[in-house]
Amino acid sequence: xxxxxxxxxxxxxxxxxxxxxxxxxxxxxxxxxxxxxxxxxxxxxxxxxxxxxxxxxxxxxxxxxxxxxxxxxxxxxxxxxxxxxxxxxxxxxxxxxxxxxxxxxxxxxxxxxxxxxxxxxxxxxxxxxxxxxxxxxxxxxxxxxxxxxxxxxxxxxxxxxxxxxxxxxxxxxxxxxxxxxxxxxxxxxxxxxxxxxxxxxxxxxxxxxxxxxxxxxxxxxxxxxxxxxxxxxxxxxxxxxxxxxxxxxxxxxxxxxxxxxxxxxxxxxxxxxxxxxxxxxxxxxxxxxxxxxxxxxxxxxxxxxxxxxxxxxxxxxxxxxxxxxxxxxxxxxxxxxxxxxxxxxxxxxxxxxxxxxxxxxxxxxxxxxxxxxxxxxxxxxxxxxxxxxxxxxxxxxxxxxxxxxxxxxxxxxxxxxxxxxxxxxxxxxxxxxxxxxxxxxxxxxxxxxxxxxxxxxxxxxxxxxxxxxxxxxxxxxxxxxxxxxxxxxxxxxxxxxxxxxxxxxxxxxxxxxxxxxxxxxxxxxxxxxxxxxxxxxxxxxxxxxxxxxxxxxxxxxxxxxxxxxxxxxxxxxxxxxxxxxxxxxxxxxxxxxxxxxxxxxxxxxxxxxxxxxxxxxxxxxxxxxxxxxxxxxxxxxxxxxxxxxxxxxxxxxxxxxxxxxxxxxxxxxxxxxxxxxxxxxxxxxxxxxxxxxxxxxxxxxxxxxxxxxxxxxxxxxxxxxxxxxx
Numbered sequence: 001x002x003x004x005x006x007x008x009x010x011x012x013x014x015x016x017x018x019x020x021x022x023x024x025x026x027x028x029x030x031x032x033x034x035x036x037x038x039x040x041x042x043x044x045x046x047x048x049x050x051x052x053x054x055x056x057x058x059x060x061x062x063x064x065x066x067x068x069x070x071x072x073x074x075x076x077x078x079x080x081x082x083x084x085x086x087x088x089x090x091x092x093x094x095x096x097x098x099x100x101x102x103x104x105x106x107x108x109x110x111x112x113x114x115x116x117x118x119x120x121x122x123x124x125x126x127x128x129x130x131x132x133x134x135x136x137x138x139x140x141x142x143x144x145x146x147x148x149x150x151x152x153x154x155x156x157x158x159x160x161x162x163x164x165x166x167x168x169x170x171x172x173x174x175x176x177x178x179x180x181x182x183x184x185x186x187x188x189x190x191x192x193x194x195x196x197x198x199x200x201x202x203x204x205x206x207x208x209x210x211x212x213x214x215x216x217x218x219x220x221x222x223x224x225x226x227x228x229x230x231x232x233x234x235x236x237x238x239x240x241x242x243x244x245x246x247x248x249x250x251x252x253x254x255x256x257x258x259x260x261x262x263x264x265x266x267x268x269x270x271x272x273x274x275x276x277x278x279x280x281x282x283x284x285x286x287x288x289x290x291x292x293x294x295x296x297x298x299x300x301x302x303x304x305x306x307x308x309x310x311x312x313x314x315x316x317x318x319x320x321x322x323x324x325x326x327x328x329x330x331x332x333x334x335x336x337x338x339x340x341x342x343x344x345x346x347x348x349x350x351x352x353x354x355x356x357x358x359x360x361x362x363x364x365x366x367x368x369x370x371x372x373x374x375x376x377x378x379x380x381x382x383x384x385x386x387x388x389x390x391x392x393x394x395x396x397x398x399x400x401x402x403x404x405x406x407x408x409x410x411x412x413x414x415x416x417x418x419x420x421x422x423x424x425x426x427x428x429x430x431x432x433x434x435x436x437x438x439x440x441x442x443x444x445x446x447x448x449x450x451x452x453x454x455x456x457x458x459x460x461x462x463x464x465x466x467x468x469x470x471x472x473x474x475x476x477x478x479x480x481x482x483x484x485x486x487x488x489x490x491x492x493x494x495x496x497x498x499x500x501x502x503x504x505x506x507x508x509x510x511x512x513x514x515x516x517x518x519x520x521x522x523x524x525x526x527x528x529x530x531x532x533x534x535x536x537x538x539x540x541x542x543x544x545x546x547x548x549x550x551x552x553x554x555x556x557x558x559x560x561x562x563x564x565x566x567x568x569x570x571x572x573x574x575x576x577x578x579x580x581x582x583x584x585x586x587x588x589x590x591x592x593x594x595x596x597x598x599x600x601x602x603x604x605x606x607x608x609x610x611x612x613x614x615x616x617x618x619x620x621x622x623x624x625x626x627x628x629x630x631x632x633x634x635x636x637x638x639x640x641x642x643x644x645x646x647x648x649x650x651x652x653x654x655x656x657x658x659x660x661x662x663x664x665x666x667x668x669x670x671x672x673x674x675x676x677x678x679x680x681x682x683x684x685x686x687x688x689x690x691x692x693x694x695x696x697x698x699x700x701x702x703x704x705x706x707x708x709x710x711x712x713x714x715x716x717x718x719x720x721x722x723x724x725x726x
Contacts, residue, residue, distance in 0.1 A: 004268050005276045011266040012277050015258070019072040020044030022079035027356040028341075029092040029348065034201060035294065038287035042337040045329065046363030047075040049254040050416070052261060053366075056243030057419075063240050063257065068264035089352050096298045097347045098479070098493045101540045103547035108168040109556040112474065112541070115160035116563035118153045119466055123570060126150040130570075134578040136462045137585060138318030138524065140454055148457035151466075161470050165477025168540075172485045200303045201290065208286050208310035212279030212320065214580040223593070224275040225583040226323025227617045230624040236260045236270035238629055244419075248629050249646050252420050254366035255326040271624050274323065282320055285332035286310030289528070292340040293535050296496060300542075304535035312571050313531055314463040315524030317578075321585050330368035331525045334360060335375065342499060345405065346386070346492040349398035354405035362412035369421075370518050372413070374525070378506050379406070382499050393491055450641075453512060453519040464527045465575075467567045468534045471541075475533030476504060478540070504529040538564070587617055589687050591713035596625025598709045598716065599679065606678035607631050609656055611694040612638075613683060622681045631656055631675055660694045663701050672719050679708065682715045 020043030021036075028039050051071040056063055104112070123130040126149065133147035216224055232255065235245035239260040245253060262277070263270045289309040294302030309316060309332075319328035341357040361379075365372045383406055390399035417423060454462075460469040479497050507529060510522030541564060544557045599608065603626055610619040612633035619633040632646055633656045639645070645653070655671045659680070662668050671677075682695035695715045698705050705717035 004272055007266045008262065008268050008273050008276050009280070012262050012273070012280070015048065015072055015261055015265065016041045016044045018044070019048050019075040020046075020079065022076070022083040023047065023359075025088050026079060026083045026086070027089055027352050027359075028344065029089045031092055032291075032294065032299075034287055035291045038284065038291050038333075038337065041284060042288075042334060042360055042363070043079075044072075044075070045254070045258060045334070046359055046366060047079075048072050048261060049257045049363075049366055051075055052257040053253055053416075056239070056257075060243070062243045063260045063264055065264055068261050071261065090348075093347055096294070096296055096301075097343055097496045098296045100298050101301060101536055101543060102172075103544040104164075104168055104540045104557075104560075105171045105544075106548060106553035106556050108164045108171065109541075109544060109553075109560045110164075111160040111167070112164040113556060113560040113563055115157045115164065115470060116560065116567055118157050118160070119470065120563060120566055120570075122150060122153045123466075126152060130461070131574065133314075133461045134574050134581070136314075136458075137321055137583060138314070138463070138520075140452060140458060140520070144454070144458050144462055147461040148455060148459075151457040151460050154457060154460060157470060158473065161473045162477055165474050165481065168478050169481030169485055172482060197299045197303065201306065204290075204303060204307045204310060205283060205286060207307070208282050209279065211311055211317065211576060211579045212282040214576070215583055216275060216279060218580060219582040220586050221275055223586060223588040224278055224323070225321050225585045226274075226278070227585055227587055227615075229271065229274045229278070229323035229325070230617065230620040232256060232259065232323065232325060233269075233271035233274070233624040234620065234629050236263060237624070237627055240264060240270075246419065247646075248632075250369075250420065252326070252366050252368060252372075252416065254363070254416075255329055255368075274325075278320060278323070278325065281325060281328060282310060282316060285316050285328065285336065285528070288333050288336035288340070289531055289535075292336055292343070293532050295340055295343055296500070296532065297536050297539065300539045301532075301535045304538050305532050308468050308534050308538075309528060309531040312465045312568070312575055313468055313527035314465060315527040317575070318463065318524055321583055323585075326368045327370065327521065330364050330371035331374065331521075332528055334364045334367060335371055336528060338364060338375070339499060339503065342382075343492075343496045345402060346398075346495040346499075349395075349401040351401065354401045355408070358405050358408040358412060361409040362416060365413040366416040370521050371525075372417075373518075374506065374510075374522075377510075378499075378503055379409075382502050385498060385502075386495050389491065389495060395491060398491075448515060448517050451514055451517070451519055453514060454523040459511065459523050459526065463524050464530055465571045467564070467571050468527055468530050470567075471534035471537040471564065472530030473533075475535070475537035475540075476501070476530075479533060479536060500529055500532060504533070584688055587621065587686065587688055589713055591711045592621065592686075593625065594711060595681065595709060595714035595716060596622055599626030599628070599681070602679075602708070603627050604678070606676040608679045608681055609633065609659060609675075609677050610681040611660055611683050611692065612657065613686065613691055614689050618683055618686065631677070633657070633660075661697070663697050664704055669721075672721075678718065680705065680717050680719070682717070683713065684715055685713045 017037065017040050020040040023043040024036055024039035030036055048071050051074055052063060055067045055071055129146055129150035132143050136144035136147050231249065235248055235251060235256040236259040238245040238248060239253065239256050240263065245251065245256055259270050259273065262273055286306045286309060290302040290306035293305030316328065316332055338357065338361040341353065341360050345353040345357050361375060364375045386402055387399050390402065414423065460466060480501055483494060483497055507522050507526035510516040511519050511526055513519060516522055541560060545561060548554055548557050599622060607630045608622065608626060608628050609631050610622045610633050612619065612635050614635065616632060616634055623629060631652065634645065634653050636657060639650055639653045659668050659671055680698065682698060683691045684695050685691060698717050704720055706720055707715065708718050709716035
């Protein structure tokens with residue numbers, strides 16, 4: 001692992017930082033180092049993957065070493081050239097777009113303190129259910145459902161928080177600084193804070209790294225927790241060998257091209273890069289939230305948002321724990337940076353901010369399909385509102401910039417999606433009135449209505465967390481209410497607040513119904529906008545200690561701060577306890593790994609069959625380790641009621657099941673010959689689930705199958721026609 005760490009981490013950091021550095025300096029206005037870093041990372045992820053995609057499409061082959069060098073080098077040189085030619089984007093804004101947070105008033109602190117006390121009382125009374133959230137790893141399992149039952153006082157708590165927000169909004173009418181909070185904050189810039197900001201952000205980043213690495217270091221290595229990493233490894237291997245992964249799954253190529261780049265340049269296989277690089281990925285959402293929070297309400301909100309999202313929220317960690325790396329990259333880095341670019345476009349409309357918005361937004365489509373759905377559903381109402389608002393307020397230049405940026409974003413998105421979603425074929429089907437006949441349409445139909453929702457109580461207790469949920473609700477009420485009562489309504493502030501509000505509503509709606517197709521992903525990602533609103537509310541609360549005068553207001557502020565601090569502290573303990581513990585999402589053992597290594601060493605072509613177990617993961621593990629991409633295997637229930645099956649006829653999966661249950665017979669021999677099956681991999685034992693003992697059937701026919709590998713967990717046999725012995 002130390003060898004992989006030394007070889008992979010420097011390459012990965014250089015690849016996601018250096019190529020986009022000058023693009024970030026050229027297109028964005030910032031002197032904040034953390035913000036410059038995450039912008040460089042975002043531009044690198046989009047542009048390097050896009051350049052590599054162009055290369056493999058033009059050459060018609062895999063990502064070779066020369067191509068892997070050319071793609072980031074071309075992006076870097078292009079960015080450096082543009083930067084030298086036209087210089088930096090300009091001076092940053094001196095003030096946050098939405099103004100500095102104003103302190104909470106004494107009347108609003110009382111219901112907030114009561115709400116926090118009620119939540120803490122519920123946690124104490126139902127502490128067994130509360131701590132059960134630490135056993136919830138992102139899916140609506142019994143542990144997750146049980147943890148949701150701890151939210152017994154959810155309705156009265158919500159009512160008290162809304163009351164606190166409403167009282168705060170009403171108090172704006174009698175405060176001279178209600179519009180933006182600038183007078184209360186004093187004459188200071190968005191970059192104030194100096195050493196305090198650096199220290200606090202550094203501590204947050206350190207805490208996020210501890211959260212990411214503690215569990216793998218203590219329990220997982222040389223493996224990594226998560227189950228989707230095997231699929232991503234297969235698709236990255238396909239990018240290395242053929243430059244196209246569409247035969248495996250309908251998936252955008254961005255993440256797998258970036259992984260292939262890291263693998264080719266470091267000389268470490270894709271599957272072996274994840275244990276050392278994956279925990280680092282959690283820094284991306286943390287810095288993205290810092291950037292957007294700082295841009296909206298100042299550095300204090302940025303640091304608080306980074307802490308809430310990176311260390312407290314369940315959604316970000318669950319993506320890491322499940323190895324859903326493209327989801328994490330698209331939904332919690334690129335989408336956040338896209339919204340940040342849109343906020344900058346509102347504030348300083350110009351071709352550079354518009355280009356940054358288009359490049360980052362289209363990158364979402366390059367990385368993940370569900371986040372692409374978020375983007376479409378979010379931008380549609382936001383764009384209409386923003387364009388109408390800008391035109392009604394006679395800001396025609398800003399409206400034109402936004403419009404053409406959206407057009408460019410759409411063009412780039414279609415280009416990225418062209419092959420992945422078979423756009424020409426989809427258009428042809430639409431012209432013929434036969435939408436449901438394409439692979440993409442079939443995949444959409446599989447997903448609609450098939451996944452249960454979390455439920456609000458479970459989301460509050462797990463994927464969002466209590467502090468983010470309740471402080472987020474407070475911040476949401478205050479931010480939205482200020483749109484109606486603020487005495488000064490600057491266009492950028494109005495549009496940015498409306499954008500965050502629509503973002504939250506889209507996530508809420510998608511998480512509330514199975515008709516969204518992916519309610520659990522919406523339920524995880526709702527924590528991102530709520531973390532921003534929660535950070536806004538926390539800073540208002542903390543500033544009330546400095547602003548309020550008199551015994552009763554100070555007592556109210558102190559009580560609210562202590563009670564909310566208790567909620568944050570409880571969740572922090574729960575969060576680190578969960579992350580540092582063993583994960584049920586580690587499906588690998590040394591014996592299974594040994595079987596995979598044997599498959600790789602003896603891979604001379606053809607395909608393998610793997611015994612189907614309770615989900616698709618055991619099959620994909622062997623494909624990834626053995627450097628195969630077929631045949632995937634699924635249980636009868638999965639084939640009969642598909643949700644995310646690869647783009648192949650179902651008969652292919654029924655054939656695998658037939659072979660597993662009928663080791664002998666003419667039909668079996670025909671299937672093995674048709675698919676050129678060289679080895680059949682049969683699980684004898686798995687660490688996280690009982691196995692169906694198909695292996696005992698094959699042991700009964702030594703005349704048909706030769707044992708080529710066996711240990712406690714796995715049996716591998718070869719059909720005799722390939723062994724040369726009969």
